[in-house]
Amino acid sequence: MRFGRTARRAVTAAAALLVFAAPATALAPVANAAEVYPLGTEIRTEASENTVAVTEYAAGQDYTTFRIQYSAGPEGIEGRRLTRPELTYGPSGIPAAADHANSSDPFTGFVAPNTSVTLKWAYKVNFESLSPGTLTAFIEDEEYVWSGDMAGRIADQLFPPRNPLDLIHWGSFGIDWS
Numbered sequence: 001m002r003f004g005r006t007a008r009r010a011v012t013a014a015a016a017l018l019v020f021a022a023p024a025t026a027l028a029p030v031a032n033a034a035e036v037y038p039l040g041t042e043i044r045t046e047a048s049e050n051t052v053a054v055t056e057y058a059a060g061q062d063y064t065t066f067r068i069q070y071s072a073g074p075e076g077i078e079g080r081r082l083t084r085p086e087l088t089y090g091p092s093g094i095p096a097a098a099d100h101a102n103s104s105d106p107f108t109g110f111v112a113p114n115t116s117v118t119l120k121w122a123y124k125v126n127f128e129s130l131s132p133g134t135l136t137a138f139i140e141d142e143e144y145v146w147s148g149d150m151a152g153r154i155a156d157q158l159f160p161p162r163n164p165l166d167l168i169h170w171g172s173f174g175i176d177w178s
Contacts, residue, residue: 034143039135039153043144049073052137052144055118057154059127063099064154068137071116079107081140087123089133089150096123127154 037043042053056067070082084103087096102122111117133150136143 034136034145036134036145036147038148039133039146039150041146043146045142045144048075048139048142050077050139050142051116052139054135054146057127057157059154059158060102062126063102063122063124064096064127064130065099065102065120065122066135067118067120069116069118070111070137070139072111072113074113076113077111077139079109079111081138082107082111082117082119083138085121085135085137087125087130087133087135089125089130091132093134096125098122099124127151127158130154 035043039054042051044051050073051069051071053069053071054066055069058065058067064087066085066087068085070077084098088094089096099122102120104119104121107117107119109117128151130150131152132148134145134147135150136145138144
């Protein structure tokens with residue numbers, strides 16, 4: 001009789017622990033989740049020594065392109081491992097549609113060890129919508145993630161601020177120097 005009551009209490013305690021611990025377990029970060037970096041950061045993985053960097057941005061009326069440089073570590077990279085990056089934007093993370101007409105063809109070659117290849121990826125979204133934005137590039141199961149105010153970063157490159165001194169006409173101001 002006493003054993004049955006103790007066993008029931010143990011099962012009840014285990015169930016309560018499971019109920020209270022389940023939300024924490026579901027919200028725990030994935031052990032090998034990629035770190036997130038601001039756009040413009042070169043990202044390198046220690047395991048493969050591969051490096052990925054967004055080297056250039058461009059924008060049209062209804063599209064945005066990213067040139068991404070994939071640099072191979074000592075083992076090289078098979079082209080089939082380089083898949084289209086994912087771009088999401090806005091507070092709710094809306095996936096941007098691929099713009100194949102303004103993108104590079106899929107890379108089917110081999111990136112030799114310690115060399116690189118640059119591919120252009122385009123998306124059907126105006127760059128001004130990319131605040132916030134997240135771009136995730138892949139080399140097979142490796143993720144390289146950039147996130148933040150991409151619209152501001154792209155605008156700074158496309159429309160750099162002018163130097164106020166460039167606006168001043170450095171003439172003689174009517175002074176006769178003869």
